[in-house]
Amino acid sequence: MTTTINLPEKLNKFERYKVEKDGLAVKEELDHFAQIGWEAMDETDLTQRLKWLGIFFRPVTPGKFMLRLRMPHGCITSGQMRTLAEIVQRYGDDGNADITTRQNLQLRGVRLEDIPDIFQRLEQAGLTSIQSGMDNVRNITGSPVAGLDADELIDTRGLVRKVQDMITNNSKGNPSFTNLPRKFNIAIAGCRDNSVHAEINDIAFVPAYKNKKLGFNVLVGGFFSAKRCAPAIPLNVWVEPLDVVAISEAILVIFRDHGSRAKRHQSRLMWLIEEWGMEKFRAAIEAHIGCDLETEAEKDEILWDKRDHIGVHAQKQPGLNFVGVHIPVGRLFAAEMFDLARLADVYGSGEIRLTVEQNAIIPNIPDSRLGAFLREPLLDVFSVEPKPLARALVSCTGSQFCKFGLIETKNQATALIDELDQELDLPKPVRMHFTGCPNSCGQPQVADIGLMGTKARKDGKTVEAVNIYMGGTVGKDAKLGECVQQSVPCEDLKDVLKGLLTENFGAQPRDPECSDS
Ligand code: SRM
Ligand code: SF4
Numbered sequence: 001m002t003t004t005i006n007l008p009e010k011l012n013k014f015e016r017y018k019v020e021k022d023g024l025a026v027k028e029e030l031d032h033f034a035q036i037g038w039e040a041m042d043e044t045d046l047t048q049r050l051k052w053l054g055i056f057f058r059p060v061t062p063g064k065f066m067l068r069l070r071m072p073h074g075c076i077t078s079g080q081m082r083t084l085a086e087i088v089q090r091y092g093d094d095g096n097a098d099i100t101t102r103q104n105l106q107l108r109g110v111r112l113e114d115i116p117d118i119f120q121r122l123e124q125a126g127l128t129s130i131q132s133g134m135d136n137v138r139n140i141t142g143s144p145v146a147g148l149d150a151d152e153l154i155d156t157r158g159l160v161r162k163v164q165d166m167i168t169n170n171s172k173g174n175p176s177f178t179n180l181p182r183k184f185n186i187a188i189a190g191c192r193d194n195s196v197h198a199e200i201n202d203i204a205f206v207p208a209y210k211n212k213k214l215g216f217n218v219l220v221g222g223f224f225s226a227k228r229c230a231p232a233i234p235l236n237v238w239v240e241p242l243d244v245v246a247i248s249e250a251i252l253v254i255f256r257d258h259g260s261r262a263k264r265h266q267s268r269l270m271w272l273i274e275e276w277g278m279e280k281f282r283a284a285i286e287a288h289i290g291c292d293l294e295t296e297a298e299k300d301e302i303l304w305d306k307r308d309h310i311g312v313h314a315q316k317q318p319g320l321n322f323v324g325v326h327i328p329v330g331r332l333f334a335a336e337m338f339d340l341a342r343l344a345d346v347y348g349s350g351e352i353r354l355t356v357e358q359n360a361i362i363p364n365i366p367d368s369r370l371g372a373f374l375r376e377p378l379l380d381v382f383s384v385e386p387k388p389l390a391r392a393l394v395s396c397t398g399s400q401f402c403k404f405g406l407i408e409t410k411n412q413a414t415a416l417i418d419e420l421d422q423e424l425d426l427p428k429p430v431r432m433h434f435t436g437c438p439n440s441c442g443q444p445q446v447a448d449i450g451l452m453g454t455k456a457r458k459d460g461k462t463v464e465a466v467n468i469y470m471g472g473t474v475g476k477d478a479k480l481g482e483c484v485q486q487s488v489p490c491e492d493l494k495d496v497l498k499g500l501l502t503e504n505f506g507a508q509p510r511d512p513e514c515s516d517s
Helices: 013-020 023-036 043-047 049-053 078-089 112-125 157-168 241-258 269-276 278-289 334-347 367-374 410-423 490-505
Strands: 065-068 075-077 096-099 105-110 186-188 203-210 213-220 233-239 311-314 320-325 351-354 360-366 393-395 432-435 449-458 461-470 482-489
Touching: 023 043, 023 049, 023 112, 043 049, 065 112, 075 078, 078 096, 078 105, 078 112, 078 334, 078 351, 105 112, 157 186, 157 241, 203 233, 203 241, 213 241, 213 269, 233 241, 233 278, 241 269, 241 278, 269 278, 320 367, 334 351, 334 360, 334 367, 360 367, 393 410, 410 432, 410 490, 449 482, 449 490, 461 490, 482 490
Parallel strands: 186 203, 393 432, 432 449
Antiparallel strands: 065 105, 075 351, 096 105, 203 213, 213 233, 311 320, 320 360, 351 360, 449 461, 461 482
C-alpha cells in the first residue's frame, strides 16, 4: 500500500523518530536487545519503538516491563490464559496481569531478556501483542457476550477478528499502519446495550436496520485526552457487515495520510473531521472504497441500559449459562489465572471473556453444573454477587506503574470502596471510575462518579487529590459526565463520596448489626 503522509514542515520529536526508523523495525532486533540488556539500548528504541510490539518500558519500575496484548472482542481460551499465567508466574510478586478498559490484558514484571521466549509462547498460543501501543490501533472491542446473548443482533466476533487481521497483517505486523498520526480506537457493537462505549471510539459501528436489513450506523471521532474529550459523531452512513473491514481501512488510510501531525494533542481523528467537515470526510471514504455509501438508518438499535454481566445469566443456547465474575479493578495474579482457566475447562467450554469493566465471564456452563461452579473457592475472591460499589468500580493503572499517574489508583480505590460498601446501603450499583491523570484511561467521563487524579494544596503541603466528574450515562443515549468538584484531597475523599452517594444515589448508613465484615 502506498503512503502519502502529510508531514508538517517542522517535525515534533514523535514524528521525527517515526521517520528516522519505523516502529516495527525493532521486531528484528529483539534477540540483540535481550542479549545487551535494556540499559544498553538506544533510548528511543527502549522507551518508544518497543511499544509497537506492545512492550512498554516503565520508568516507575525500570527493567520490569509491561506487555500489552491484543485480545479481539475480549475473547481468550483457557489454554491462552494458562500461557499468560506461566509467563507472569516466573516474576513472583512482580508478575501479574491487568484486565484493561478495552477488554484486553496487560502483563507486568516482564524482563526484556525473556521476550524472545515469551513471543514464541504467545505465537504458539495464538496470541499477539503487535501494534498495541503508541501511534497504532488499540484493542478492538465488541460485546463480551457475543454469540451467547439471546437478544444480540449481530455476532461481531468474526468482524472484529477480520479488522484486527487487516490492521496487523494477521499479527505479523503491518507497515501500512505503523505510522498513524496518533493512537486510534475501534469498537464494533452487535448488542443492544452499547457494552463497548461506542461514543468514546474513533470509529464505532452500532447496529441499525435499514430497509429491514441489519447492518451498522457508523460514529466517528470520539476520544478522550488531557486537553479535550469529544463524543463520537454520526458519519451519516449505514453499512452492511460485509463492508466493515473496507470502511475501517478507508478511514485509517485517510487518517494516516491527512491527519494533522503538527501538535500531538490535536492529532486524533476528530480534529481532521472538524478541519474538513463531515461531507468532505465522507466523500474521501467513498473515493477510497470506490462507491457511494448509504445514508445512516434513522435510528440505531442501542435501546437498552448498559449491563455489567456479573452473576448468572441464561444463554440463548438452552440449558447453558454465562457467569460474570467480579475481578476487583481487573487485577489478576498467576494462581488466579490458572484457576480461572481451570473453571472454564471444568464447567464451561474452555473459554473466558473479558469486559471493559475489567471483569471476566465464563460462558457455556450447563444448568446441571452451576451449583458446583458457584461453590468453587475462587468465587470467594472473584464474587458473582459483589457489593454495589465494588461491583461497578473501574480503575486505570495509576502511579504504581504509570509515570503519568498523579495518584495511586487501584489499591486506593479498592480500599476506599470496600469501606464505603461496609458503611453504606445502596439501592443499586453506582459506577465509579478512578483515573490517575487527565489522560482518562479509566474513563471517568462515562461514570456515575468519575475521579480524576490531580494534586492539591492542603495545610501548606502538596497532596494527592481528585477532580470529581458526575453525570456520565452509558448504554442508550450515552452522555459524557462533567467535572463538578475540583482538587478534593484523597484523604478527604471518603466523606465527600459519602455525601454524594447519599444526596444523589439513595445511600443510607448501614446498620452495623447487618455488617458482614
Ligand atoms: Fe491509556 C496513555 C493505560 C485505555 C487514553 N494509557 C496510556 C499509557 C500507555 C501511558 C504510559 O506509557 O504509561 C498507560 C500505560 C500504563 C500502564 O502501565 O498500564 C495507559 N490506557 C491504559 C489502560 C491500561 C488503562 C487500564 O488500566 O485499563 C488501558 C489500556 C487499553 C488497551 O487495552 O489498549 C487504557 N487510554 C485508555 C482509554 C479508554 C478507552 O480506550 O476506552 C483512553 C481514553 C480513550 C481514548 O483514547 O480516546 C486512554 N492513554 C490515553 C491517553 C490520551 C490520548 C490522547 O489522545 O491524548 C494517553 C496518553 C497518550 O497517548 O499520549 C494514554
Ligand atoms: Fe496512566 Fe493517566 Fe492513563 Fe491512568 S489515566 S493509566 S495514570 S496515563
